Amino acid sequence: MLRSLLDSVKDQFEKGGKYEKFYPLYDALDTFLYTPSTVTTNAPHIRDSIDLKRSMIFVVIAMVPAILFGIFNIGYQDDSTRTIADNFVFGLYYAVPIIVISYAVGGICEVLFAIIRKHEVNEGFLVTGMLIPLTMPPDIPLWMVAVATAFGVIIGKEIFGGTGYNIFNPALTARAFIYFAYPSEISGDLVWTVDGVSTATPLLQAASTQGSDSLTLLSSANYSFEQMFFGFIPGSIGETSTLACLIGAGFLLVTKVANWRVMIGMTSGMVFTSIIFMFLSPYSTNPMLSLPPHYHFVMGSFAFGMVFMATEPVTASHTNKGRWYYGLIIGIMTVIIRSINPAYPEGVMLAILFANAFAPLIDYFVLQENIKRRLLRK
Amino acid sequence: MNVININKGLDIPINGAPSNTIEDMSNSITIILHPSKISGIKPKLTCKIDDEVKIGTELFHDKSDPTISFVSNCSGKIKNIVLGERRALDEIKIENDNLNTQFKEYKSYKSSEINSINKDTLVNILKESGNWTYIRQRPFSKIADSKKMPKAVFVSCFNSAPHALNTNLLFDNNKKNALQTGINALCKISGLNYINLSIRSNQDLNFFNSLYNVNLNIVNGPHPAGNVGIQIHKINPINVGESIWYIDFQDLLAIGDFLNSGKIINTKIISISGEQLVNPTHCKILKGTVIKNIIKDDLDLIKSRIVSGNILTGSISNIERGIEYYDSQICVVPNNGGRHFLGWLMPGFDKYTNSNTYLSKIIKNKTWSLNTLINGSYRTIIPFGYWEDVLPLDVIPQYLVKSILAEDIEEMENLGIYECHEEDFALCTFVCQSKFPVQEVIKKGLMLMEKEV
Numbered sequence: 157m158l159r160s161l162l163d164s165v166k167d168q169f170e171k172g173g174k175y176e177k178f179y180p181l182y183d184a185l186d187t188f189l190y191t192p193s194t195v196t197t198n199a200p201h202i203r204d205s206i207d208l209k210r211s212m213i214f215v216v217i218a219m220v221p222a223i224l225f226g227i228f229n230i231g232y233q234d235d236s237t238r239t240i241a242d243n244f245v246f247g248l249y250y251a252v253p254i255i256v257i258s259y260a261v262g263g264i265c266e267v268l269f270a271i272i273r274k275h276e277v278n279e280g281f282l283v284t285g286m287l288i289p290l291t292m293p294p295d296i297p298l299w300m301v302a303v304a305t306a307f308g309v310i311i312g313k314e315i316f317g318g319t320g321y322n323i324f325n326p327a328l329t330a331r332a333f334i335y336f337a338y339p340s341e342i343s344g345d346l347v348w349t350v351d352g353v354s355t356a357t358p359l360l361q362a363a364s365t366q367g368s369d370s371l372t373l374l375s376s377a378n379y380s381f382e383q384m385f386f387g388f389i390p391g392s393i394g395e396t397s398t399l400a401c402l403i404g405a406g407f408l409l410v411t412k413v414a415n416w417r418v419m420i421g422m423t424s425g426m427v428f429t430s431i432i433f434m435f436l437s438p439y440s441t442n443p444m445l446s447l448p449p450h451y452h453f454v455m456g457s458f459a460f461g462m463v464f465m466a467t468e469p470v471t472a473s474h475t476n477k478g479r480w481y482y483g484l485i486i487g488i489m490t491v492i493i494r495s496i497n498p499a500y501p502e503g504v505m506l507a508i509l510f511a512n513a514f515a516p517l518i519d520y521f522v523l524q525e526n527i528k529r530r531l532l533r534k
Numbered sequence: 535m536n537v538i539n540i541n542k543g544l545d546i547p548i549n550g551a552p553s554n555t556i557e558d559m560s561n562s563i564t565i566i567l568h569p570s571k572i573s574g575i576k577p578k579l580t581c582k583i584d585d586e587v588k589i590g591t592e593l594f595h596d597k598s599d600p601t602i603s604f605v606s607n608c609s610g611k612i613k614n615i616v617l618g619e620r621r622a623l624d625e626i627k628i629e630n631d632n633l634n635t636q637f638k639e640y641k642s643y644k645s646s647e648i649n650s651i652n653k654d655t656l657v658n659i660l661k662e663s664g665n666w667t668y669i670r671q672r673p674f675s676k677i678a679d680s681k682k683m684p685k686a687v688f689v690s691c692f693n694s695a696p697h698a699l700n701t702n703l704l705f706d707n708n709k710k711n712a713l714q715t716g717i718n719a720l721c722k723i724s725g726l727n728y729i730n731l732s733i734r735s736n737q738d739l740n741f742f743n744s745l746y747n748v749n750l751n752i753v754n755g756p757h758p759a760g761n762v763g764i765q766i767h768k769i770n771p772i773n774v775g776e777s778i779w780y781i782d783f784q785d786l787l788a789i790g791d792f793l794n795s796g797k798i799i800n801t802k803i804i805s806i807s808g809e810q811l812v813n814p815t816h817c818k819i820l821k822g823t824v825i826k827n828i829i830k831d832d833l834d835l836i837k838s839r840i841v842s843g844n845i846l847t848g849s850i851s852n853i854e855r856g857i858e859y860y861d862s863q864i865c866v867v868p869n870n871g872g873r874h875f876l877g878w879l880m881p882g883f884d885k886y887t888n889s890n891t892y893l894s895k896i897i898k899n900k901t902w903s904l905n906t907l908i909n910g911s912y913r914t915i916i917p918f919g920y921w922e923d924v925l926p927l928d929v930i931p932q933y934l935v936k937s938i939l940a941e942d943i944e945e946m947e948n949l950g951i952y953e954c955h956e957e958d959f960a961l962c963t964f965v966c967q968s969k970f971p972v973q974e975v976i977k978k979g980l981m982l983m984e985k986e987v
Contacts, residue, residue, distance in 0.1 A: 159873065187911055191877035193870065195906040199973060200846040200960045201839060201867050202548070205885035205892055206967045207910025209878035211918065214891055276911065320914030320968075411890040415919050474917040474932045519933070526930055527948045533771065 162186050180270035184277035212279040214413045216286050218404035219464065223290065225400040226393035227251045230294045233390050250294040251393055254301050259285040261302045265309040269318065280319035280326075280470075284309065287327035287464060290394025291457070291505075292334075300338060304330040324512045325471045331505055357390050359456045359494065359502055367441040371451070384454040395457035405463040414467035417476060421483020422462045422490075426452050429491040444495040452491060461486075461504035471512040477525075478518040485518075486511045535743075537735075538768050540755030542926040544888050544961050546696050547901040548845065550809035550866075554700055557817040560801045562827040563630050565608050565820055566856030569594050570622040571849070572667075574676025577604070577623045585612045590637035590663060590798045593626055602677055605664035607800035607821040609635045625855075630820065634800075638662075642796040645711055648718035657723050660789065663798050667859075668785035669720075671777045672766060673952040674984050680723070684779040686770045687720050687729040691783045692737060694760030695844035697807035699862045701783050702737060703816055704803060709787060714745055716790030721747050724779060732765045757846075758926065763955040767927050772952045784862060804828075804857065808866030809903055810838050819857070825864060826853035839869045839906055846960035847973070871905035885909075888965050889920065913968035921972065924961035929954060931962060935972060938979035943986050951979050 162185075168174045169182040186192075187209075196203060230250050231243025238246070262285045270277045288305050308330025313322040361377040362370040374380075383389060387397025395401075408414035427449040437445035452458060466472065466486050473482040486507045493503025500506060569577035576597040581587065587606040596602045608630040616625035640659060643651065657680050660666040669678040678684070692701050705713065720729050732751045733742050742750055751769055758764050762780045772778055781789075788799035802821050807814040811831050819828055825840060833840075833853075841848040843861040851857075857864060874880070882892030886902035889895075894902075921931045929950045937945035954976050962972040 158875075183911075188876075188878075190873040190875055191907070191909070192911050193873050194908045194911065195870055196908055198850075198971065199841075199843075199848055200964045201841055201848070201850075201906055202546070202845055202904040202964065203908045203910070203969060204889065204965045204967075205882060205887040205894075205909045206889040206920075206965070207878065207969070208913045208916065208967050209910070210891050211889075211916075211967050213878060276913070278913065280916075318914070320916055412920075413889075413891065413918070469917045469919070472917075475930055476919060476922055479919075523930060523933055523949070526928065526950075529928070530773075530948070530950055533773070 159190060162189070177271055180275070180277050181267055184267075184270075209279045209282075211413050212282045214411055215283045215408065215464070218407045218413070219286055219290065219394065221400035221403045222394040222397060222460065222464075223251075223286070225387055225397040226290060226395075229387060229396055230393065232388060236388075247294070251289065253298055254289040254292055254294075254296065254393070255286070257298050257301045258288045258305045261305040262288070262309045265306055265314065269310075269314045273314075273318065275318050278319035280313075281309070283468075284313075284326045284330075287394075288330050290460070290464075291327065291331040291392050293392050296334075300334055303337075304334045307333045320470055322470055323516075324509055325465055325468050328465055328505055328509055328512075332509060335505070357456070358384055362447055362451075362455070363442075363444045363494075365443060368443045370443040370445075370447040373443055374451070381451065381454065384451075392457065392460075395460040398454040398459040401459035401463045405459075408463065408467065414463070415469065415472070415476075415479050417479035418467045418472055418483040418486075419462050421480045422466055422487040423453070423483075425484035425487020425489075426458065426491055427487070428484075429488045430495075433491065433495055442495060447495070452494070456494070456502045457504045458490060461490075461508055465504075465508050466511070471515060473515045473518045473522070475519050475522045478515070478522045481518045481522075482511050482515055485514060535750045535752065536769070537752045538732075538754070538765075540753065540759045540764065540768070540926045542922070542924055543694075543756035543758055544924045544965070545694070545756045546846075546886070546888075546904070546964070548696050548807075548809075549901045549903050550807050550811060550814045551697050551901070552700075552805040552807045552814045552816055554703060555815055556703060556803060557815055559817045559819050559823070559828055561630075561632055562820050562823040563632075564613075564824040564827060564856075565606075565610075565628040565630060565822040566824050567593065567604070567626045567628075567822050568624060568856060568858060569604065569626065570618060570624050572604075572859050574670075574674060575602075579615065579623055579626075581612055581615075581626070583612055583615055586610075587612060587628060588635045588637040589800050592664075594623060596677065599677075599679075601658070601661045602666055603662055603664050604667055605637075605798070607798075609633045628822075636798060640792070640796040640798075643715065643793045645715040645718055645790075645794075648715060648722055648793065651722065653722055653725075656719060659793075660719070660723070663792060665785075665789050665792055665798075668789065669723075669779055669781050671779050672763065672772060672955065673777070674980055675955055678779045679777075682777060683725050684777050686766075686778050687724050687726060688762050688766050688769075688778060688780045689720075689729060689731050689783055689786055690760055690762040690765055690780075691731055691733045691742070692760050693844075694757035695846055695863075696757070697805055697814070697863065697865055698760070698844055699784070699803065699805045700816065704784055704787060705741070707741065710741065710744070712787055712790035712794055714790070715793050716786040716788075717745060717747050719789060719793055720779075720781070720786070730765070730769055732760075732762075732769075734760075755926070758958050758961065761955075761958050763953070763958045764926055767953050774947060774952060776952075782860070782862070802862060804862045804864060806864045806866075808838070810834075810866050810868060822856045822859070824854065824856050825851060828857070828864060829853065829866065833866065837869050839867045841865045841867060845904075846964065847957040868903065868905040871907045888924070889967070908969045910967065910969050912970075915966075915970050916968055918967060920965045920967065921962040924965055925959065927953065927958060931959070931972065934979070935970075935975050938975050938982070941982060943982065946979055946983060951976075951983055954980065956980070 227247035231246030308326040312326035312329030430449040433445040489507035490503040588609040592603040610631040614627040618624035842851040842858040956977040
């Protein structure tokens with residue numbers, strides 16, 4: 157019945173129809189409900205069953221553990237004595253409005269641009285719309301979410317021509333916008349406030365006292381490795397649980413939606429740099445230098461950034477070799493920013509944006525190497 | 535002997551594979567040639583309606599080299615000639631009288647005698663008899679230029695495309711002489727000491743090892759390992775300004791047979807496949823046979839698409855057309871497959887995919903029903919890296935495609951366009967989640983390049 161209803165109004169949205177302009181909207185709804193009827197017009201006459209909707213929805217599915225844990229953790233951080241269900245309900249109260257706002261504002265921007273620029277409504281927003289809330293602290297004012305989402309989608313993506321053409325990850329652009337535009341209102345990774353309760357995040361704690369040791373500082377604030385691995389710590393909604401992110405990573409790797417080269421590269425870069433820093437730490441009063449790699453891995457949004465942000469295919473390197481270097485750069489930069497730059501305790505976001513900017517340059521070198529190899533074999 | 539193992543690629547398990555029996559259908563009444571579809575030539579008609587023709591009578595030739603003849607494969611009468619847009623020579627229809635008379639008798643040679651023939655004489659025999667047209671060159675896949683010698687000659691002795699002709703059906707020990715004759719002839723006309731043969735490890739190694747003037751390569755791996763372009767790339771890649779000749783294994787045998795016997799080989803063995811066919815099989819046909827004489831099933835023509843060539847690279851055809859000049863395969867594909875509610879959300883046990891995004895992936899050893907649906911919507915390129923997984927070339931497809939779209943000739947050349955042929959990129963299009971027509975873009979790039987050169 158739904159099918160016949162859609163078919164009956166189709167001609168009004170097609171060229172010459174009454175609502176011709178809104179065809180992208182019709183198309184989005186039509187192909188959302190039913191698989192498209194487009195057939196091949198040329199060789200190859202058959203195609204794989206995968207499409208962009210499937211790929212994108214798989215990224216969202218991979219985020220589910222992080223979303224669920226994040227919602228629970230909002231309540232847990234507020235009052236750890238409540239039951240799991242109560243914590244979850246408490247968390248929903250904070251998380252749902254943020255998610256709704258992000259999808260609504262982003263969806264409107266996406267559809268508006270699709271109509272004006274006459275391109276299709278791209279499924280990429282399914283992912284961006286969920287990533288943005290997960291990078292937000294739960295106490296963020298909703299209007300800020302709206303402004304940031306609009307900024308991320310328009311400046312981060314649409315002005316470049318839409319999904320596939322953007323240079324920077326739209327969700328990270330939104331996050332960075334908030335980070336720099338409202339530094340006093342949004343505490344982000346620094347402090348966690350729900351109902352006026354403020355707690356320093358582990359990253360801030362580890363960097364808090366000059367001349368001390370990061371692990372001592374962490375244990376003095378009662379942050380254990382296990383606690384940070386499982387995610388019972390303050391932080392942005394989706395980033396706290398490394399375990400939840402790793403479950404998502406496993407899903408993305410098994411389904412081959414995310415590229416393993418970026419993840420391995422990023423981890424290697426982080427391990428390499430933090431080990432070097434550990435050797436240097438006796439010569440410095442900076443407590444962050446002594447932080448071992450496995451702590452870097454579970455603190456802040458390292459795992460979250462690695463699994464969901466760095467692997468975003470459009471803004472990463474487009475060559476397999478380049479993906480290694482791209483990952484390495486993020487890993488190295490993360491540790492450098494975290495340890496050496498006192499203004500930004502969390503380095504992952506900036507490191508990924510930095511690597512986004514360098515991805516085309518990395519590819520350029522990979523191409524030059526390929527070209528040189530071709531010239532040499534004569 | 536070299537062994538080359540190719541890891542990247544994909545064998546798509548499709549329903550309706552052909553059986554290994556050969557049905558004789560070489561008494562077809564109607565032969566149709568489609569000259570305008572032969573890439574790289576400008577056909578000039580040399581016959582007219584109602585002409586009586588024999589096997590070997592010239593029908594048309596290439597304007598740029600009039601010595602390259604395309605000849606009739608049967609004796610009979612020209613029934614119809616159809617000119618298309620801008621007077622393109624779309625169709626020559628011949629009615630076969632089944633008398634099999636030959637236009638001209640050619641001298642027969644033993645394989646050992648080939649070397650003593652004058653090179654130009656041999657070239658002229660091949661050109662006049664229509665056999666030269668089967669020798670093609672890369673880059674650009676057009677008929678070989680007899681004035682410019684290649685740096686190597688390649689023959690792929692197996693096909694890896696879905697349901698492609700099983701070349702093991704083409705030869706036994708009796709064919710050794712013909713094959714050796716063909717090889718010697720290729721060496722003679724190209725001025726080379728040996729030609730490159732590629733076989734799969736499951737082929738008769740002793741048979742191929744006993745041949746002379748051959749550099750034998752064993753190439754293992756999934757499709758497109760059988761594509762000659764991939765083998766050239768792995769063994770002796772084409773650099774700027776170089777050319778390589780290649781010929782289908784079956785056509786090489788035909789040239790050998792022709793030189794041995796003096797008789798033009800007017801038949802070929804092809805595979806016919808597809809799940810809608812009652813009996814997908816191999817059959818022996820006259821070259822250019824009209825498809826309705828080959829596929830006799832009662833097909834629903836709206837619900838099925840007939841493809842001349844393989845399902846990944848062939849062209850859309852119909853039962854009234856002849857099989858295309860270089861094709862040795864016809865497949866029937868179910869057309870459209872209906873619309874499914876929330877298909878992107880379903881587990882998809884019945885949907886074939888090379889990615890791991892449908893649960894069908896856990897079912898092994900099954901063949902699948904694939905239809906002409908693109909299974910998605912056209913989107914911009916999102917580089918998930920799926921293309922690279924099925925492309926065994928040292929070429930960076932993302933950037934090659936971008937340079938072609940930007941029509942940047944120099945960059946295309948740098949990124950290795952000369953080593954590419956659209957058929958090698960068919961799998962990239964197949965696996966692409968954005969349904970991006972990689973194959974078409976590569977073809978466009980080659981056309982741009984050819985104009986430029």
